[in-house]
Amino acid sequence: MGNSEKEHLTKPIIDEIIVLREAQLEVQEAFNYYEEKNQGLGFEFMRSLDAALQSVKRNPTTYQQIYKETRRVLLRKFPYALFYLVEETKVIVIAVLHQKRSEIDWIRRS
Numbered sequence: 001m002g003n004s005e006k007e008h009l010t011k012p013i014i015d016e017i018i019v020l021r022e023a024q025l026e027v028q029e030a031f032n033y034y035e036e037k038n039q040g041l042g043f044e045f046m047r048s049l050d051a052a053l054q055s056v057k058r059n060p061t062t063y064q065q066i067y068k069e070t071r072r073v074l075l076r077k078f079p080y081a082l083f084y085l086v087e088e089t090k091v092i093v094i095a096v097l098h099q100k101r102s103e104i105d106w107i108r109r110s
Helices: 003-010 021-037 041-058
Strands: 016-019 065-067 070-074 080-087 090-098
Touching: 016 021, 016 041, 021 041, 021 090, 041 070, 041 080, 041 090
Parallel strands: 016 090
Antiparallel strands: 065 070, 070 080, 080 090
16 A cells, blocks of 8 residues: 555544634735725635635645644635644644745744
8 A cells, every 4th residue: 555545544534624813814804905906806815715725624634744733735826825733623724824924923823
């Protein structure tokens, strides 16, 4: 059995995605920014974020572990990254940040 087959057998099944309050505020801030820039762009940002969350839910351990247990997935079409932890059957989103922001902003949450 290859590594990918073993990983598939031990892949956690995610029942819940929890978005921390700070991450919720970051999402709202990004939505408002893009919506101000061009009407409808904020909703496109939200669709990109939702696609990233669904991908994480399907395959939570696929994405790169970048600091301790924190993993990161990049959003399509937007310069944002979603930082999260996997705990048993749940994913905890700790930050949704522009990629140019300091790492300290999310490291302190992990």
